[in-house]
Amino acid sequence: MEGRDFSIACTDSALPIQEGMAQLERAHKRILLVVDAKRRLLGVVADSDFRRARLNGQDFSAPLHTIMTRNPVVGRPDMTPSEMLALMRRAHCHELPILDGAGRVVDLLLIEDVFNVRESSPALTAVVMAGGLGQRLRPLTEHTPKPLLPVGDQPILFTLLDQLLASHCERIYLALNYMAPAVIKAVEAVPRYRQTVRFLREDTMLGTIGALSLLPERPDHPFIVMNGDILARIPFEDMLRTHQREGNALTVAVREQTQQLSYGIVTLEGTRVTGMREKPILSHFINAGIYVLNPSLLDWIPHQTRYDATTLIEDSLRQGLRVGSFPMRDYWIDIGLPDQLEQARRDYEGMFGAACSEQPAEADV
Numbered sequence: 001m002e003g004r005d006f007s008i009a010c011t012d013s014a015l016p017i018q019e020g021m022a023q024l025e026r027a028h029k030r031i032l033l034v035v036d037a038k039r040r041l042l043g044v045v046a047d048s049d050f051r052r053a054r055l056n057g058q059d060f061s062a063p064l065h066t067i068m069t070r071n072p073v074v075g076r077p078d079m080t081p082s083e084m085l086a087l088m089r090r091a092h093c094h095e096l097p098i099l100d101g102a103g104r105v106v107d108l109l110l111i112e113d114v115f116n117v118r119e120s121s122p123a124l125t126a127v128v129m130a131g132g133l134g135q136r137l138r139p140l141t142e143h144t145p146k147p148l149l150p151v152g153d154q155p156i157l158f159t160l161l162d163q164l165l166a167s168h169c170e171r172i173y174l175a176l177n178y179m180a181p182a183v184i185k186a187v188e189a190v191p192r193y194r195q196t197v198r199f200l201r202e203d204t205m206l207g208t209i210g211a212l213s214l215l216p217e218r219p220d221h222p223f224i225v226m227n228g229d230i231l232a233r234i235p236f237e238d239m240l241r242t243h244q245r246e247g248n249a250l251t252v253a254v255r256e257q258t259q260q261l262s263y264g265i266v267t268l269e270g271t272r273v274t275g276m277r278e279k280p281i282l283s284h285f286i287n288a289g290i291y292v293l294n295p296s297l298l299d300w301i302p303h304q305t306r307y308d309a310t311t312l313i314e315d316s317l318r319q320g321l322r323v324g325s326f327p328m329r330d331y332w333i334d335i336g337l338p339d340q341l342e343q344a345r346r347d348y349e350g351m352f353g354a355a356c357s358e359q360p361a362e363a364d365v
Helices: 017-027 047-055 081-091 111-115 156-166 180-188 210-214 236-245 295-300 309-318 338-357
Strands: 010-012 031-035 041-046 095-099 105-110 124-129 169-176 197-201 223-227 230-232 250-260 265-269 272-277 281-293 323-327 332-334
Touching: 017 031, 017 047, 031 105, 041 047, 041 095, 047 236, 047 323, 081 095, 124 156, 124 210, 124 236, 156 169, 156 180, 156 230, 169 180, 169 210, 180 197, 197 210, 223 236, 230 281, 230 338, 236 250, 236 281, 236 323, 250 309, 281 295, 281 309, 281 323, 281 332, 295 309, 309 323, 332 338
Parallel strands: 010 031, 124 169, 124 223, 169 197, 250 323
Antiparallel strands: 031 041, 095 105, 223 281, 230 332, 250 281, 265 272
């Protein structure tokens, strides 16, 4: 087996978690190999380990070995491709370090690169909620629906659709209400969307997720649901892998936000002051408006009745289902207010301009 250049995917166990995460992002990998000075494998740290550490409030100055998996699944150079694939499937892993007899890393195999799994993977379905009134953006939305407001050289919605197409999404449903004919006309005028995008028409406002009751058929596999007024770099495929790897019924994308209070916080026990924090910086996770759902959750969506994503999350928790999170580290902005729209327009060229310019020229002919 011919080895490949994978040096950027290896690191030292003493490296701080924060630097390890940055190294993983620069390498565009999902897994970081932790090795010693002789390149013997000590453990691995996956992107999901970094997300879990962030959610658990882990100190990111701590060394990588505090969060690494010490006995990962590994392969040997003499294994055949079919043996490697069988091993990865049994272990439910998508990355396989290959070690020689001395335990040194000689290769790192990714399941989709090595075995061309992508061609046989299930078709991705997405539902985009794009029927809101956009009242906070008036008067801009009096004659233009919010998803068609321009950011950069195209509407917000088109940037989102292009991201879904780039993630090999084969069926996209747009849930529409306010000014639905204008959205349909704009989307159908773009040839690259015609074979993929379908429309769900809400007769009444059905909330942030109630339009799922209008789906003409149930997806066979977990699918994406998201708000249509988000400008973000969204790793859809990574989010789906996390959903399946962790056995979630529902996965919620979350975004960490920090806020510095203008006043000090006083801690009390009765009338006695026990502590003081001067203008602390608080950190919390917000709902990013992007979800992965198992098809079985569609049974809970009432037909033609308002139903919100928060209600679905609460119902899932009450039923004891596993609701997972997917922290988003890349760019994200919810375009709900005029100042957010202006910020998105300032950010667009640097974040998305190059990607959109890569669309085939003949696509819009």
